[in-house]
Amino acid sequence: MIRKRSLVRRTVAVAAAGAAALLLAACGGDGDGSSAAGHGGHGTATASAPASQGRHNAADVAFAKGMVPHHRQAVEMADLAPERAQSAEVKKLAADIKRAQDPEIRTLSGWLASWGEKVPAEGAMDHSAHGTDGMMTAEEMAELEKSSGKAFDTAFLEMMIKHHEGAVEMAETEQADGAHAPAKKMATEIIASQSAEIEQMNKLLGDN
Numbered sequence: 538m539i540r541k542r543s544l545v546r547r548t549v550a551v552a553a554a555g556a557a558a559l560l561l562a563a564c565g566g567d568g569d570g571s572s573a574a575g576h577g578g579h580g581t582a583t584a585s586a587p588a589s590q591g592r593h594n595a596a597d598v599a600f601a602k603g604m605v606p607h608h609r610q611a612v613e614m615a616d617l618a619p620e621r622a623q624s625a626e627v628k629k630l631a632a633d634i635k636r637a638q639d640p641e642i643r644t645l646s647g648w649l650a651s652w653g654e655k656v657p658a659e660g661a662m663d664h665s666a667h668g669t670d671g672m673m674t675a676e677e678m679a680e681l682e683k684s685s686g687k688a689f690d691t692a693f694l695e696m697m698i699k700h701h702e703g704a705v706e707m708a709e710t711e712q713a714d715g716a717h718a719p720a721k722k723m724a725t726e727i728i729a730s731q732s733a734e735i736e737q738m739n740k741l742l743g744d745n
Contacts, residue, residue: 594715
């Protein structure tokens with residue numbers, strides 16, 4: 538009877554050792570997989586690594602929620618140019634800005650909806666949140682609306698440079714902290730296109 542119990546114990550120990558070895562092997566496999574994907578470690582994060590195209594994090598949400606009203610304000614500014622700008626270059630730049638940012642607003646809003654996040658409401662722009670993100674205050678927007686001719690061109694260029702610099706900063710944060718590959722790709726495109734436009738606007742200001 539004692540011999541039988543010790544045999545059972547030995548069988549259980551062998552089974553447990555085998556299970557532990559299998560677990561270690563699985564963990565080792567996960568480690569390799571996660572290092573190829575960048576970060577992740579073990580467990581559920583690693584299991585979802587192949588679906589990294591679809592995953593997102595808080596930085597992606599913040600990027601989309603911040604960039605939607607930011608882009609909307611740029612489009613609002615651009616919409617003033619056809620009637621108020623004197624310079625043909627300023628009118629063309631405004632049209633280019635609107636053409637680039639309108640589709641991005643739709644894409645960003647689509648991501649938020651698919652993530653179960655609230656899309657910032659139209660007209661719910663927080664003008665008080667200007668500063669690091671380059672947003673204009675309500676007063677600045679009112680001043681721009683009231684100006685025309687060369688005064689509009691100068692104000693528009695100065696404000697849009699500040700606005701673009703804010704967008705570039707937001708995009709750099711997304712590149713550093715985001716997880717959603719399409720959002721990071723958009724951030725790269727925003728940095729490239731808006732940096733080029735900043736350079737162009739500085740040149741136009743110098744010509745004025």
